[in-house]
Amino acid sequence: MTVEDLLKFLPATVLTQHASLRREIKGACAADLMSDVLASARPNAVLLTGLCNIQVVRTAQMADIRAILFVRGKQPAPETIALAEEENIPLLSTPLGMYELCGRLCQAKLPSLEDSLPQQP
């Protein structure tokens, strides 16, 4: 699935102008804690998050996140958008809340790219 494909079934707007929407997304991960993203996201995911500061883009770059989707209509600052353009990471914003968004992506059969913790014995 590409970022472009997400736009076909999600109410979302694209915030970047030049970052490519044709990048392939292998799945999704959702977190508001950047350390969780760094610890558990596998490469080539779309990141769903309620945080929208510049460190989200840095985190995405480190963790090989392909695109970032902000929930609840969050709008990042211009510097954040500029960094995302530079790193070619498309930014999107959806009015949906996190639970609703995850639900819709699961229904669309987008796999999870979150590593869960090993089961406690």
Next chain:
Amino acid sequence: MSSLQELQGRKGRPITDQDAREISRVEELSYDLKIYETMTREVKTVQPNSTMQNVLEILRTGRISGAPVTEGTRLVGIVSIEDLVRALEQNNVNAPISDYMSRNVVSIAEYEPVVRAIETFSKYRVGRLPVVDENGSLTGIITKGDITRGILTALQKDYKEEELRRYRASHLFEDITSERTSLILRYTIRAGDYATGGQASSHIKRALLRLGAPPQLARQCGIAIYEAEMNLVIHTTHGGVIRVQIEPHRILMQTTDDGPGIANVQLAQQAGWSTAPQEARDMGFGAGMGLVNMRHCVDKLEIESAAGKGTKLLMEILLRPEEQFKNDPPKPEPNSGG
């Protein structure tokens, strides 16, 4: 930059194989790139019931030669500099725009590839096309300039520069003969600078990729050093220094700072333990997972610290044979004795 220069430099000489590859890439992009990826989103629009005087001002201040006419978000016409000239000739600038605008507007859907826009430009001899979504609402405008810019940006981003840099850097270790080659990268990190914090890690990750490191290794190093860099931003009094030493068989990453130091190093390494201020927590950090994450990414992690003194963090990643940078060790001297 390089693609633009090359396109210009192509004039007046026969097309080489390299040129042919470039041209076909441009053609490919004109199908791949979508209108919405390259259009201008901030469009100056006018309403049908405002006056031609209004058009004059918009064209002059915006330095544009035409504007779409909308009712709500719906596109109903287009008014151009030619329409304005007609109104001026007839001394009628106070007439409503609806008297002069063209109603048969050729528009284009935002999900079409840019090649459709190029075809439409030449078919209708227009220089700009209003862009609409599936409901006919205006979402942008596209000109030939937008398309050229979009294609050049894509060409540049996708390929050229990065490929070239990667090619040059990936031969670094191979091209130098030494018993022990190492490359040292050094960055100064400012305390409390959340806006540029992470930039050094971003440069380090890119450097590793350019040197030919496999993506998984670059990612591992990037994550570990990014957590360490954010620690310098969040916790230090005067910032600190990152030093990365890249050798063919290992990567050493080190941060040093001059305080305030960690009172209980063991406690600091426990998952969930944190002294981060609210500002860091608001940014999604400070959950006490940094050192845990770092340890997960590297083969060896050492912390030297004491309260009131500085902290020194050392991380080492040993490269597996397939990850190692190719280097050129000196050949042994031929044995003179025979």
